[in-house]
Every structure is written in C-alpha cells, then in structure tokens.
Amino acid sequence: MSENDLNYTIRTDLAIEARNAYVEENEETQQSPSGVEVEEKSVEDINITYVTIDPSAEEKLGKKAGNYTTLESKAIRHQDTEMQKRLAVVLGEELARLQQLNNIQPDQTCLVVGLGNHNVTPDALGPLAMEKIMVTTHLFKLHPETVAEGYRPVSAITPGVMGVTGVETSDIIMGIIEKTKPDFVIAIDALASRSIDRINATIQLSDSGIHPGSGVGNKRRELSKDTLGIPVIAIGVPTVVDAVTITNDTIDYLLKHMGREWKEKDDPSKSLTPASMTFGDRTLSEEDMPGLDQRQAILGMVGSLESHEKRKLIEEVLSPIGHNLMVTPKEVDGFIKDMAHVLAAGINAALHERVKGDESQSFTR
Amino acid sequence: MSENDLNYTIRTDLAIEARNAYVEENEETQQSPSGVEVEEKSVEDINITYVTIDPSAEEKLGKKAGNYTTLESKAIRHQDTEMQKRLAVVLGEELARLQQLNNIQPDQTCLVVGLGNHNVTPDALGPLAMEKIMVTTHLFKLHPETVAEGYRPVSAITPGVMGVTGVETSDIIMGIIEKTKPDFVIAIDALASRSIDRINATIQLSDSGIHPGSGVGNKRRELSKDTLGIPVIAIGVPTVVDAVTITNDTIDYLLKHMGREWKEKDDPSKSLTPASMTFGDRTLSEEDMPGLDQRQAILGMVGSLESHEKRKLIEEVLSPIGHNLMVTPKEVDGFIKDMAHVLAAGINAALHERVKGDESQSFTR
Amino acid sequence: MSENDLNYTIRTDLAIEARNAYVEENEETQQSPSGVEVEEKSVEDINITYVTIDPSAEEKLGKKAGNYTTLESKAIRHQDTEMQKRLAVVLGEELARLQQLNNIQPDQTCLVVGLGNHNVTPDALGPLAMEKIMVTTHLFKLHPETVAEGYRPVSAITPGVMGVTGVETSDIIMGIIEKTKPDFVIAIDALASRSIDRINATIQLSDSGIHPGSGVGNKRRELSKDTLGIPVIAIGVPTVVDAVTITNDTIDYLLKHMGREWKEKDDPSKSLTPASMTFGDRTLSEEDMPGLDQRQAILGMVGSLESHEKRKLIEEVLSPIGHNLMVTPKEVDGFIKDMAHVLAAGINAALHERVKGDESQSFTR
C-alpha cells in the first residue's frame, strides 16, 4: 500500500477491474477493447482470470501493457486451512507460469521485496510474507556445499515506507538491486480495494512493474523491466477499502435487490397490482412516483447517476467532513497473517523446484 | 467488544445515542423523555455530556438507569499528543466524579477489568490499557512500607473472551471478585459504533454495570451493583463500525449535502429557475421528478424511509451476501495503542490521588 | 516461572534432579531412596524417565509424592521440525498415560492454565501455548450439534502474574475453578533450570500439583488434588538459568575435562612422566603441587568443595554485586514459540481423541 493511498484516484490497481469498468461503460459492445485478451478458468474453488494487455490498449484501460493473472478465493475470509493450501499451490503454479512467460530460468537469482509498513497491520502483508520466504543467496555464497539441488539463490528485503524511513522506497530498492544484481524481482504489496468483495479475497500477479509509494504516472519511480532491465513480477492483494467504496457498493446492491423485488411485482403474470415495495407497515408504490423509471423510483436522482458520477458524489460528501476513512475488517490481524503465509508458500514453491506449495508449515493460526 | 457483536441489534451502547434517537423519533416534542436529564459542557476541545436515566425511563430509552458521562474528542484521530494529555486529565476528573456519585472512598480497593481479545487489535483496547494500569494490591499486602500516601490498592485483570477461553467471561470475573473482594470495579470495553463519527472519538463512562460477552437482556450475565453488591463503573469506546452504519451515515450526509444545494437553488430570492443539481455535464432538475418532495427527488423511495427503516433495508441487502463487515480504520494499531494509554492515564489519576492525568509516560508513539 | 524466581533456593523443580542429587550425596549406596521408583526408556531421540515418589519418600527428596515423567530432547534447540513433531506425539502419549493413572475419563472436562507473564519472553511459555489450545467448552454449551465425536470440553485461561495483576495467581485460578467446575486441570509453567543442559530441552509432567507464584512450602497456595479435590497435572519446562548455575556447571565440566586429560597422563601404561597439563606454551605438572589430589591440583580449595558448597560459594560471590543474573539463550523468541507449539500440540492430542500430535499446524517458524 503506498504512502499516497489516501489520495488514490479512480484508477484501480487490478487489471480485471479496469477491463470490467471499460466493458460496463461501453455497454453497446459488451466487449474488451481491442488489444486486450481475457481468459477465465476455475481450479476447484479458485477463479483464475488472465488479462493480457497489448501496448495499443494501455491508454484505453489506464493499465500498463503486460500479463495480469487474478486469483479469486474466499480461503482467507473463511479461515479454511485446506482452501488456503490449495490457494498456495495454485498461486505457485501461476507464478511459475508468469516466470516462464518472462523467460526466467530455474537457476536465475531472485530478489523478493515486501513493500509496506510492518507497523500498520493491513499494510504489513509484504513485510510479514518476507518472514516466511526461503532465503538462500547467502548459503550459495558462503556454504554452497550445503545447498541441495532444486533451489535457486533467493534474497528478501523489506524496504519500509517513506513516511517511516524518509527515503523514497524506490531508491532503497534500486540501490540494493544495483549492489546485488538479481536476475529478476518479485514484489508484494497491499492494495486499496475498489470493492468490498475483493478484500483479502483477490491476488493479482503481473509482469508490468511496480510504483512503490507513488501515485499515478510517476514514471521516475517505476520499477519495471523498462527501467531496470530485469523482469519485475508484482503480487498485489487488496486489504483495505474506503467508505466511499463501501457506500457505493451497497447502493448498487440496494438497486439490484430492490429491482429484483420490484420486477417480480411488476410482472403482470405474477401480480395485477402496480409495482410497489413494502417497508415494515408502509408500502411505496409505483403510482407514488409517476413517470419515473425503476432506478429513479427507488433512488431518485442518485439512482439515475452513472457509476463514476455516483462515486464522485459520495466522495464529495464524505471527504470534506473527514469521513472517507480507509478501513479494514475487524479480523485484520488474522487475515493478514494467513494471507502472508499463503503468498510466501506460493512464492517458495515457484522459486524452488524442491518446494511444494502445500507442504509449507502453517496454514492456520 | 462482545463475542456477539456481529449479531448486534439496533440497540446502541451509548446513552447519548439512545437519548438522541428518542428525541428524533418524537419530533413533535424534541425533548428528552421524562426521567432523563441531560446536561452538556465543553472543556477546551472536549465535549462532555451527562445523561442521567431514572428507573422510570429505562424502558423508553432501552438503557439501564444510572449516570452516563460521554467525552467527545478528536485527540486520537488527530494523533495530537497535547490533546491526548488533556483528554486523559478530563477523563480522570470525570471518573473521579462518578466515583464520588457512587460513594467510593479514597482508600477503597479497586479491580480494573480489561475486557476484549488481545489478538484482535480493535478489540484489544481493554487488554492494552491493563498494561499501563498502576497495580498496587500486592504491594499493600507484601510490602506495605513501600507504598506512599496517595495510593489505594488496585488490581488489574484481562479475562479474555469466551471464543478463546471457552469460559463465560462473567464467570471469570465473578470468580475473581469472590476470591479477592474488591470494593468496586472499573471495566473497559471496546464497542461497536453506531456512527462513523464516534470511532475512537467517544468515551462513555457509566455506573450502570456491564454485560461481558452477552447480547441484550441476558440478565444472568450482568455484572452490576444489583448482582455484585459493589459499584461497577464501565468505560466504553467505539472502535469498530459495520458496513450498514457506514452506508446509512453516508446516505444521510448525502441527503443533507444535496438538500443544502437544492434549497439554495430552490430559493426564489436566489434563482428563478426550478431546483436542480448538476453532476459533471448533466443537470437533474426538479421538473424531471414532478410531484416528489425533496428527499424523494434526491433518493426516491429510499429517501422517504424513516431512519430505522433505511438501516433495516441496508442490513437486509448486505447480510445475506456476507458484506456487512465489521470494519476499523486502517490505522487501528496506532489508534488503539494511543486510546489505551489515555484510558490508563485517566484511570490511574482517578484511582491514585498522587498521580496526575498528564504526567503519565507516553502520549505518542 | 514464579514471581519469586529470583529468590529461588537450592530446591529443584524437577524430580529427576532431586533424585539424582540424592543418589550423588549418598555415594556409598548409589541407589534411589526407598519409596522412589525410577524407570527409563528411549523413544527414538527422546529420553523418558518415570520417577514415582511414595509419600514415605517425600521428605528425603524434597518433592511431593506423585508420578513424574521427564522427556529430554534437543528438538527445540536444534530447530528441527521433524524432531519437534515426534516430541509432540510422545508428549501427547505420556500426558494421556498420566491422565489414565489419575482415572481421568475421555469425556471429563479440562481447564488448561497457562502460567507466566506474556510480556517477558522466557516466562511467556504458558500464555503462548494457550493460544494454540483447542478450546471447546463454549461449543459444547452453545452449539453442541457442531462438536464432532472425539472431543471433550476444554477451556484455557492465562491468569497472569501477581506483579502485573496485583492478585495472587492461585486466587484467580481457584475463583475460576469454583465457577466453572472442571473435572481436572492441566497447568503449564516455565521453570528456572538447575543446569545449562536442560534449558528448553526438558519437559516434566507430574500429577503432584502446582504452587503458582509461590516460593517453597507455601501450603496455602498449593493447587493440587489435596486442596481442590480434582487432579492437577503440571507441565514444566526450564527456560532460564542463573549465572551461579552456569558457572557451577562449567567448573564441573572443567574438572571432568581436565581430569580426563590428567588421568591419561597419569596412567603409567601410557606415560612415564608425571601427570601434567599444558596451557599454550606452559606446562603445569603434578610435581608443582605435591600432596594434592587431582581435584585439588586442578582447582585448589574450590576443587575440594562438595557440589552444594561450591554452588553456595559462587552465590555468595555473585549476589552482593548484582551479577547473579537470570539469563536465557539469545534465541529465546524462537525457542519459546516452538516449545509453546509442541506443548499445545501434545496437550490437544491428549485431550481430544480425534486430534493427532503431529498433525497440528506449525512446527517451524
């Protein structure tokens, strides 16, 4: 999570959301823009979506070109050990796939970077995961005879956040890369979510680079193949959400929920009465709001707003009074600990041929 | 925070909210019910409200009879050391006042109880505060010569939560009270908030007892003067809020915000055009929604709901899909640590004449 | 570890040590006193010693009558996951054996007590283990339909230490026992070691009761079958050692080490020269110290002291200058965490038929 989270803009960190937003706003076609390929599959209870963005589509989607893989699973929120093991295995496989797409060889050296602030629990995902990464570079160097087949040199650092170090996080990472010359980088970061649904339930892998501690478009701070000359694989997990998003999501659910009831009543085959809804002992009927469409009837002017207009309005209301809190589920301590473990287990399996994703130590608290 | 928080009902833990809700629902009178006295004052940037509930008013307000003192301050959320010191001093004074109202003498022994789960940060307020309480009972017993004038015997326990111990929290507390026979009890608990506004910004003191880990009306579990024969002073701080509350609050802000703009435009002295609102490049006008009042025009049917109807509707929408998360601000680690410190400093000052509320050690991180 | 650790006397907490000390001091017989039975066995790399003390032998050994089982293993100090799993399994079996000896039935309810101070790492063993105990009492009570066959009602509490709560720890435990009426108690405590060797490498199980936070012979504070009417099984692990012990042990090793070299040289079949030892470029010979036995030659007067005299002398030297520190290995954080996990895994397996000792979640960090 960057230092600038509180100033985050409408931009989403997830390619899957950027693509879905595009499709929504271009209703007539209901298609991905040209230059964007989308493929989906399920492995047991995990949904996997591959989004490939061509340079030609960068601007349309507001996302850098590259391969994006999204895993969706409720393993953490359900505190389900077996589901977490499966998620770690699948994560390891998908990470390995991304390494192959970037021509990373089994003996190439890796620097794993845990972004975030270890003193702020929802932002401590990266630092916590680092504690479980199997680090081997120093063994290859000092005691090569002790390293078995099936391992590669791996280092792991937690650069901290600028508010705590005073230093640009990208400077710390670049300084270490220049001194230690890894063949590729894996970076973990906690993200702000654009939907309640995704908190601790989505993992995005991508090879398009990272912008530690930066806002949008801060080219100078980008760490990517373009700027470093080596592949940079980013692993992002939404762990916080703001009050605007919670309200926006809820209003959408409200429209869907009421629309469903409304429709049924509106269906002449089911009922002859005009469409209406009941709240406790009161009934609001279509007839009370003549000439309005369903969304307007339910939510008035607000109901007739486009999605981004609604979000903007809510932000205008909450921000000046200091109520656009960035929040996290009450059970944050356990969720983050479990997710850090799943990430580390998946990364260890992808980096070391010898390690299996589900054999790692602890999948519950 | 009780184990049953997630099942919380419309009931509020704060007397000030219960009283305000009553006043709102009885608009015609705009008065507190008979049997309820309310007094307010400000000490610098801290608002203090005294609500005294007579047994005759218990039922009307859904709150037990007793003295309730509410302190409101942004000291924690602003991370302001000086404000936090002042808050601790005022808390100490108000706690001392409540002790006097209950005829508690300077040499009487106190058991301080830190309710909550130390592994769940927003629920760890009680356990964290216990670490800063000045505990002296054992010194009075084992080394009385080392205790200076101006101290009383104070013990402090953290009974845990039933989900972790397996034991009813009230059984643990009652067992210890029976063995150690304190003259009075002070209990700290984290609460679920009924408003975004109050999270980590309100402290309620009361002498009406506590119901650790229970839902409403579980008489058997009540720890109070009635059941224990000794005064029980409760200190409650809202630290979490649910998605229903966030949405409900935001919709209310929305109505107020849009209503304000609307009115101005509706004011014939200001404008001749019909009332309208502008979103980006679109304008929604009163004329599009003929025959609707302002709230309906803005928010349709939802706008015409009573407050408790609206809340109930949102709950109906979010709960089945598992989205009524209980959340806490992202900065929860720092906020809870600071609040625990303020509480402990205030309690230490109220319990030991020798101790001043602002001299305690750390008011920042 | 009790609040009084620093005042600990020559008394050892381990029956095996008391018995060995007795044998040593009664050299002529080299036997356990009558009323004490000792049996030993090994399970892979774990040494198990059973010491049964009859009431008739209580005084001779300075230990209460009862069954004592000692497990010795380097699993923690070697940070060896597989050894730790085996240790947890064996611990579970031996704990089950002790339950049988005390006629504890599979459906009887258990209160597990984690003694110690969670803020002092080497004393946090009990509290840390509690976090991994499978607690079920509340499920049997509130949702009996959710509890599978093979589980019993188990509760777990961490009463704290008197220096932090102000309350006698035994009062807290007795208060909770009276309220919750368990059928038996298991209590975990960190001990002061009488030997460097045993730190984090010995686990003692016994059914003779505990004395939380007390010194020797404080009958009033004893929690045992005698005082409570229900079986009390204690699990003790040495986690700290004092400077006196370290020095005393080292001087003994020194005598053994030098004695060995000495003897060889002293052996006429091996050498004709007088016994001597070499330090760097100097040689100290038997002839420099005429008329002294080997121990005296090596260590002078100190060498001729009895074991308890030597210990007392060292204590007299270190205590007045404040150097009899109670110390713990530098790696204490990891050791205590691992040991807590082994204890919890063994206890869970002994309490719940359904649970296996090695299936528990995490055996490494």
Added chain:
Amino acid sequence: MSENDLNYTIRTDLAIEARNAYVEENEETQQSPSGVEVEEKSVEDINITYVTIDPSAEEKLGKKAGNYTTLESKAIRHQDTEMQKRLAVVLGEELARLQQLNNIQPDQTCLVVGLGNHNVTPDALGPLAMEKIMVTTHLFKLHPETVAEGYRPVSAITPGVMGVTGVETSDIIMGIIEKTKPDFVIAIDALASRSIDRINATIQLSDSGIHPGSGVGNKRRELSKDTLGIPVIAIGVPTVVDAVTITNDTIDYLLKHMGREWKEKDDPSKSLTPASMTFGDRTLSEEDMPGLDQRQAILGMVGSLESHEKRKLIEEVLSPIGHNLMVTPKEVDGFIKDMAHVLAAGINAALHERVKGDESQSFTR
C-alpha cells in the same frame, strides 16, 4: 550484533576494554600505550570515558584509530525513568561532541541505520530504536514549508541481517547511501559483551566506522570515512554475553572474594593462625596446601592461569559440548525497549537543535 557473533574471537568491540586489557597485560608500566589518550569524567551517575586512538596505536590495541566515547550507567537495569532521561541527555551531548569533532554542520543530512534482527529481541536494539527516530528527509523534500527551524534532513533504515535477507548488510547500506547521498551516517548495533557488568549498561560512541555482519578484519565490508568518504558514527551497546564470559568473570570475582578473606586471615597483625577459609562446617587451611601461592591454593592450576589462558580453557571445555550459549538477561524485552528509547531520544537531540534529550515521549514502559 553481527551474524557471526557466535564465532566472535577474543577481540572486544569496546575501546575501553581493549585499552584496559593492554594495561593489564603490561603490568609493569600500568599505562596506556603511546598513541592512546584516555580521559574520564562523571556526570551525576554516568561515567564517561574518552579514548582517542592514534593510527600508530591501532595495532597494539587491535582497534581502529578514532575517537571513542563510553557512557556507563545502570539506568536501564534499574528501570529508573529519571536516570534514563539523564542518560539520553548526556548521550545527546556526547553525540553532538563527536559530530563536531568530525566537522558535521547543523544542516547536513544524516542517514541513521538500525543494524540487527528485529525478530531476536537482544539483537533488535537497532530496529527498535529506528521506530523512535524523528525522520524528516521526506518532509524537506515534499513539504519544506512544514519543517520548522532547528531540524535537519534525517532518514532511518533497518537493513536486516544476512541470515534473513540473504544479502550482505553492507551492500544494502552502501546501495542506499549511493542513491540518497547523506552527509554522514549514524549506525546502532547490539554487541556481544566481554563482561557481565556491561550488559545493557554501556554505550560506546565512535567515529571509526562499522563492519556490519562481519568478523574481524574484513576490510571489504567496512563502512567508514575511508571507504565511504563521509563520517560514520557508530553507537554500540552490549546486550548479550556468552557462558565463557560469565564463568570467567565469576572465577575472577571468586579469586578476589576469597583472596580478600584469605588476606585478612593471612595478615600476621590480625591473626596468628595460618590462612584458612571456612565452608559451612569445614575449614580449608593453608597448611593443607603447602608451598602454593594464594591463587593456586584457592583455585589450583586454574588459579595460576593468565586471564586469556583461563578464558581459552573454559571455551575449550564448553564449546564442544554445545554449552557456550550466548545468553541475555531474562528481562530482555523491557531492557531492550528502554535502551532503544534512550538511544533514539539522544540521537534525536543530537540531530535536531530543536529537540531536547529528555522531552521525548516515553522513558518507562
């Protein structure tokens, strides 16, 4: 504390010890070697020793040339808030003095480095202190208008240890220095002590550079003015000690203690009886050990060893059997937390003219 601590050699990290050892081994002169200047003073209960080592004396003392300041105080071990405040103030002053000696100007930028492993409490001193350092570099850069007079740009990093990161710690630090170009460096490290006495009771400041994670004489890894071109001020605190040192110290105390008693009895003016000592009901007399000097009589051959011979012997005894533990006082959690706070308060005062050493937030737990 370096990754290689366990392999530490006879070398001491403290200039004051190196100098004292030199003086001891050159008994005849009882003087510092030429090229070494020593000055002492006391400020209330704090002893301050200045050792200045000229390049000509480097080899004799086995310490790099430079200015070394040692503060000795029991503030931490006595858990005395007021003493800790005074220690922080004096530390700030002495650090400022060392900055002046190195021509560091009030507006020059500083990088503070907290060496050590935050997961191993006695090695977490550096990382813990970093959490209290007032970091300002990013404010000067992003919001210069918010920075008051009397502050300088300060950054703070915790590079971790090689066993955890896989990377040479010096590479991390050098990489960050090259990217951020500070004008000087302050580095905090926990040391292994050569004496029980000094644990958490000595702070050494020096301007001769650091060797993070290295053993002796690893020139390549040195971070100093020589290698970096900017001043490097090191702050070292002994926090652990090994069993060899504890035993060696104790044997020395034993000799002193017994020698004192012996002497008195040996003094013909006081007694006509031969020298003797009493242990319980036994008396060991000079006559039992004819022809031995006092040290031999007391401790035999071991008593006649030189200090470094004795240490070597003990090491030979303990190391093969795995008993040369590196240990730390049982109260390590509190001691390290307090010391980290004292260091941070002193550093903040030395770096920012506006900050006073004793005004910092928390001097007790």
